[in-house]
Amino acid sequence: MNLTFPIITTAPGKVIISGEHSAVYGKDVVASAVKNLRCYLLVEDISDVDKENVHTTHDLELDFPDLGLRCLWNVEQDLGHIINNKENQISSNAFTIFNQHLSDDIEIFLKNNIVHKETHLSHLHHSACHVFLYLLLHIVPKIKNKRFIMKSNVPVGAGLGSSAAVSVCLVQALLYCMGSEHLSDLKTINDLSLLGEKCVHGTPSGIDNAVATYGKAIILTTHTANGVKMKNLKVMDKFPESLNMLLINTKIPKSTKTLVANVKKLHEKDNNMISSILDAMHKCTQGILSEFELIRILESEESPEFEATVNSLFEKIRINHGLLCSIGVSHPGLEKIKILSDELKIGGTKLTGAGGGGCAMTILDPYASEEKVDEFKCSLIDLYGYDVYKSQLGGTGAYLIDTNRITKEILLDFEKNTKINENTVKLIDSLIP
Numbered sequence: 001m002n003l004t005f006p007i008i009t010t011a012p013g014k015v016i017i018s019g020e021h022s023a024v025y026g027k028d029v030v031a032s033a034v035k036n037l038r039c040y041l042l043v044e045d046i047s048d049v050d051k052e053n054v055h056t057t058h059d060l061e062l063d064f065p066d067l068g069l070r071c072l073w074n075v076e077q078d079l080g081h082i083i084n085n086k087e088n089q090i091s092s093n094a095f096t097i098f099n100q101h102l103s104d105d106i107e108i109f110l111k112n113n114i115v116h117k118e119t120h121l122s123h124l125h126h127s128a129c130h131v132f133l134y135l136l137l138h139i140v141p142k143i144k145n146k147r148f149i150m151k152s153n154v155p156v157g158a159g160l161g162s163s164a165a166v167s168v169c170l171v172q173a174l175l176y177c178m179g180s181e182h183l184s185d186l187k188t189i190n191d192l193s194l195l196g197e198k199c200v201h202g203t204p205s206g207i208d209n210a211v212a213t214y215g216k217a218i219i220l221t222t223h224t225a226n227g228v229k230m231k232n233l234k235v236m237d238k239f240p241e242s243l244n245m246l247l248i249n250t251k252i253p254k255s256t257k258t259l260v261a262n263v264k265k266l267h268e269k270d271n272n273m274i275s276s277i278l279d280a281m282h283k284c285t286q287g288i289l290s291e292f293e294l295i296r297i298l299e300s301e302e303s304p305e306f307e308a309t310v311n312s313l314f315e316k317i318r319i320n321h322g323l324l325c326s327i328g329v330s331h332p333g334l335e336k337i338k339i340l341s342d343e344l345k346i347g348g349t350k351l352t353g354a355g356g357g358g359c360a361m362t363i364l365d366p367y368a369s370e371e372k373v374d375e376f377k378c379s380l381i382d383l384y385g386y387d388v389y390k391s392q393l394g395g396t397g398a399y400l401i402d403t404n405r406i407t408k409e410i411l412l413d414f415e416k417n418t419k420i421n422e423n424t425v426k427l428i429d430s431l432i433p
């Protein structure tokens with residue numbers, strides 16, 4: 001295989017319609033890719049001139065400008081002790097299995113090598129480096145002379161799957177660097193990106209990386225066969241066309257890792273009670289899926305039955321949000337959205353993703369007036385300073401753009417150490433099917 005660089009890999013963010021947190025305990029979950037939110041990773045060669053310019057002998061560069069993070073490493077000098085340890089070497093029959101020893105060694109390396117202050121940003125830096133080094137050393141430890149520039153318009157840590165999109169982009173790019181024939185094998189990308197999510201929060205359900213890998217909308221269910229838990233992915237054909245959705249970003253920082261760990265503590269403290277709540281969430285997800293199906297059948301004519309089904313959908317969304325609130329993953333900033341949506345009666349609102357800040361979603365009532373919906377949006381923006389997006393669900397999953405299709409304009413913009421420019425996004429997106 002003739003490997004040419006640069007390449008770009010890209011994957012979408014997601015919105016969980018129903019089933020966050022309960023998914024971690026094997027309950028049903030449904031989520032969709034979001035068309036206008038994607039992560040982009042450029043991989044290119046490091047030239048000798050680049051090295052001379054910074055007077056280093058680095059042969060690996062991580063450049064994550066969205067986090068203000070840049071690391072230059074010399075693979076042999078800095079990471080050789082991790083790579084050469086036999087316990088960190090991944091055999092081909094364990095290629096999609098998480099290696100705890102490797103993860104622990106990376107943790108020690110980062111503790112000794114990155115300045116740690118107890119700030120939100122330094123937590124983000126730590127977790128971003130951990131995921132990057134884990135996937136790199138797991139997939140292609142022999143890598144040399146490569147720069148990885150990651151730029152994303154999936155808001156970081158907002159509940160829209162930024163970590164999964166990052167993992168999926170890294171995995172596909174690293175499979176390319178390895179010269180792997182699995183480069184476009186979505187199952188391998190999905191399995192390996194789950195390992196990246198494990199670095200972020202230990203016990204991922206797999207829904208976020210599945211959506212970032214496969215795109216479209218996914219229903220993830222778990223069943224037990226001979227005592228072994230098996231995941232089943234189903235691509236959902238379409239959402240009802242008569243329903244529009246808003247995504248509201250509170251911009252309140254949160255960490256999926258902390259929220260998942262808090263629910264775990266609660267579950268350990270009162271297994272019976274929390275299990276019942278998780279079961280109720282499972283029923284909510286199943287109910288929401290049935291309502292969607294019925295709405296799609298009924299939506300061509302606005303019958304009383306259609307209206308009743310839409311109301312029943314909103315009822316389940318309300319219950320789902322209440323259940324999430326009861327396990328402590330809401331936030332006063334999210335409740336403000338919920339209250340306003342109920343006051344103005346514009347549809348069903350729930351938090352989405354891990355909660356604790358981040359985003360809420362509102363499925364708009366097709367019978368709500370435009371004025372009320374505008375009042376809702378303006379109040380959220382003007383009163384609270386939130387961002388409101390009209391979300392377009394669905395879209396392509398993991399995708400690689402090869403060297404021939406990367407124009408000078410795209411390359412130059414990527415190499416600027418700033419957030420990705422809107423024009424570049426348009427140019428890259430026009431290359432994605």
Ligand SMILES: Nc1ncnc2c1ncn2[C@@H]1O[C@H](COP(=O)(O)OP(=O)(O)OP(=O)(O)O)[C@@H](O)[C@H]1O
Pocket residue numbers: 064066067123124125127128129131150151152155156157158159160161162163164166200208254255256257352353354355
């Ligand atoms: N643009 C980016 N550049 C580099 N790393 C990023 C970027 N966006 C996200 N990350 C990584 O993802 C982590 C945030 O993941 P986290 O799971 O906490 O939030 P999320 O994925 O946005 O929300 P949720 O899991 O609820 O959907 C960061 O700590 C960082 O490691």
Ligand SMILES: C[C@@](O)(CCO)CC(=O)[O-]
Pocket residue numbers: 016019020021022023024159161203204205206207208256260353354
């Ligand atoms: C909170 C959670 O359910 C969703 C995060 O987007 C975690 C997971 O499913 O891995």
Ligand SMILES: [Mg+2]
Pocket residue numbers: 161162163164200208256
């Ligand atoms: Mg995440």
